[in-house]
Amino acid sequence: xxxxxxxxxxxxxxxxxxxxxxxxxxxxxxxxxxxxxxxxxxxxxxxxxxxxxxxxxxxxxxxxxxxxxxxxxxxxxxxxxxxxxxxxxxxxxxxxxxxxxxxxxxxxxxxxxxxxxxxxxxxxxxxxxxxxxxxxxxxxxxxxxxxxxxxxxxxxxxxxxxxxxxxxxxxxxxxxxxxxxxxxxxxxxxxxxxxxxxxxxxxxxxxxxxxxxxxxxxxxxxxx
Numbered sequence: 001x002x003x004x005x006x007x008x009x010x011x012x013x014x015x016x017x018x019x020x021x022x023x024x025x026x027x028x029x030x031x032x033x034x035x036x037x038x039x040x041x042x043x044x045x046x047x048x049x050x051x052x053x054x055x056x057x058x059x060x061x062x063x064x065x066x067x068x069x070x071x072x073x074x075x076x077x078x079x080x081x082x083x084x085x086x087x088x089x090x091x092x093x094x095x096x097x098x099x100x101x102x103x104x105x106x107x108x109x110x111x112x113x114x115x116x117x118x119x120x121x122x123x124x125x126x127x128x129x130x131x132x133x134x135x136x137x138x139x140x141x142x143x144x145x146x147x148x149x150x151x152x153x154x155x156x157x158x159x160x161x162x163x164x165x166x167x168x169x170x171x172x173x174x175x176x177x178x179x180x181x182x183x184x185x186x187x188x189x190x191x192x193x194x195x196x197x198x199x200x201x202x203x204x205x206x207x208x209x210x211x212x213x214x215x216x217x218x219x220x221x222x223x224x
Contacts, residue, residue, distance in 0.1 A: 082198030
């Protein structure tokens with residue numbers, strides 16, 4: 001019985017390690033798929049937003065309103081424009097919310113389009129609160145829509161839940177670097193800003209995310 005119990009514990013530990021080890025690969029796959037789905041079709045992110053964005057941040061399956069304590073939590077990948085193209089992806093966590101009598105939960109895919117230098121500087125800091133120091137607004141929807149509909153906000157945000165796609169507000173959510181996924185992707189700790197400034201090459205395991213952004217931008221440019 002003791003041997004069986006030990007083997008069971010070892011098996012569970014091994015499974016847990018494998019799941020942790022696959023976390024970065026899963027995040028890259030999910031984020032790449034979201035970029036593809038939210039930048040195609042007539043109801044997608046406007047072409048002008050795609051071509052004008054300085055950075056793109058994607059959070060797959062962000063959880064909002066869990067049980068009694070309301071709030072949001074998720075993790076994702078961000079990339080910024082550099083002189084040589086889009087930077088390697090920088091992993092981050094996003095969380096925030098308020099106490100409230102909320103029962104149940106909701107999972108949404110979230111995309112944040114950083115539209116100016118102010119928003120870009122905020123993101124590169126690796127630790128900031130959305131809406132504090134850089135304006136944020138629910139983004140305009142529709143491929144032919146205009147970024148002007150976001151009142152020139154530094155950050156335009158979008159969410160998809162159960163097939164529905166719309167602009168959404170995430171004011172007050174805090175963004176910090178996800179050091180665990182960073183280490184998994186790059187093999188060691190790398191400064192958040194260094195990744196987004198293009199000072200770190202994109203690992204082959206994360207190339208799909210950058211390819212999805214490039215493809216979306218090329219499609220948007222072709223529609224102009």
